[in-house]
Amino acid sequence: MTFLAFLARRLAGTIPVLIGISLAAFLLVHLAPGDPARLLMGDRASEEAVAALRDQMGLNNDLATQYLNYMGHLLRADLGQSLRFQRPVLTLIGQFLPATLFLIGYVMVISVPLTVILAVTAARNRDRWPDQFIRLGAIIGMTFPVFWLALMMSRYFGVELGWLPVSGFGEGFTGHLRHLFLPAISISAWLVPLLLRSLRATLIHEMEADYVVAGRSKGLPEGLNFRRHVLMNSLIPTLNLLGVMLAYLIGGAVVVEVVYAVPGIGTLMINAVLGRDFQVIQGVTVVYALLTVLITLCVDLLSALIDPRIKP
């Protein structure tokens, strides 16, 4: 099968997931205690106004009809209306999404090379002191509360030393780079250990494979053998792990955005939660899920392109 056919099959595979996401997001709002219309209007609204809104929102219909309505809106890229901002949720997300995407990209650019360097160093020095230090560091790194690290770093590097700005998104590309440096480092400090542990284990596993012995016995230099064979064979598992980790990274970014006042969709979501702006919570959650599905799709396609063994 060609790559295009693989692409088509993989795309078709996401359709049930997308339907599931819409269903979960729909049910999410029904978790709210009490009447959604009353919650939206607040305690002071009159009984008639609430009834009118309930009618307008279609809450008097049965659940299936309500869901089909919601689905119809979603298909037309209508995520509803923000109660607080009095603007379409999609417009709001469009406003806040760039900062989040920039931050995610930034974290990737920092953590992927760092992970590879540290993992390779650890694996090639297995059980000697560089490996021990890196592993111990990775264990400690995993236990850091991300928001705490972010707060402490902004306190020290931003306020105490005055090296970097501690809030906002900045102007222009270099401004973004400067403003998001500490947030990106905070997230990487927690992401790298997770990736690192897995890549190290994969590398060590591959280093004991038969093909490595074969390479060695036909006189291949150790370094070349490692780069050309061990590293290449470890790429796919790491790529897959990266896909999974990105979902965690996106979640961790929410708190860090709040600490550094980055105008991203994480900040938007927390403000919506505190302001009980349900449509925004629901909309942002859907966008986060779509982002994750897209990333997973890209990782799968990339794996298929890199590795000829993954039969499309």
Place this chain on the structure above:
Amino acid sequence: MTTSDVTTQATKARVSTALAAFLSRNGSFEVLAGLLILTALLVLAFAAAHVVPADPSAIDFEALMAPPSVAHPFGTDHLGRDVFSRTVFALRIDLWMGVAGVAAPLVIGTALGLVAGYFGGWADAILSRIVDVTVAFPFFVLVIAIVGIMGPGLTNYFIALALVGWVSYARLVRAQTAVLRDKDYVQAARVLGYSTPVILFRHVMPATLPVVLVYATTDIVMIVLAGASLGFLGLGVQPPTPEWGAMIAEGQPYVVNAWWICLFPGLAAIVMGFGFVLLSDGLSRMIRQ
């Protein structure tokens, strides 16, 4: 080679051996170190009232934001409350949060994974679809959304965990059960006429438990960190109850002048996480051997 060179090399070798022993390959030392840390924390949590120098909620306007000293080892916060006492008392809530929070996901996930893995077919197909959809949402985002809509607090956090967290356990158990199902001893049990529940819970489940428990040990760290994040965002345990995340949030406005209010609760979370990760790492090595 001078004497100092020899000494440095000897020191280096000694440090290296100590580290090697610490992160030993069979994992027994890690398990021991992890258990030691966790036992110490558990004792501290139970004996909190006898250990701390002050009442964790006692307000002292004479000592607002006092830096760490002999009287207040971790300093005092903006209301003059002793940060050390609050950090120790928070240990109770955060430990409880991790251990209680992992229970529902573990039980639900294991049960569903067993059923899906053992029977396959429809049960498996449905479970796989639900799993696919759940993992499409970033874990923490979905937790925030659920808690945000249901309202802040520890109970709703536990509900959110039960709704979202079982997925990893279901996947782990499903994969193992699908293999165990065809093992000779399980088929023998079937031939002997044992009932399906007996086979599932007496013979298949115990074999899946080690991996599940190791995963749960790391999961506890994630649950505590996510719960502390919720506390920090104002969506978890509510102040004035001492909880690490909520304490850090309370200290945030004063972090420039009184860093100790935020620093120590975070360090406490790291110590606890370190204990659990060591334990989990060591256990998983023991299993693999």
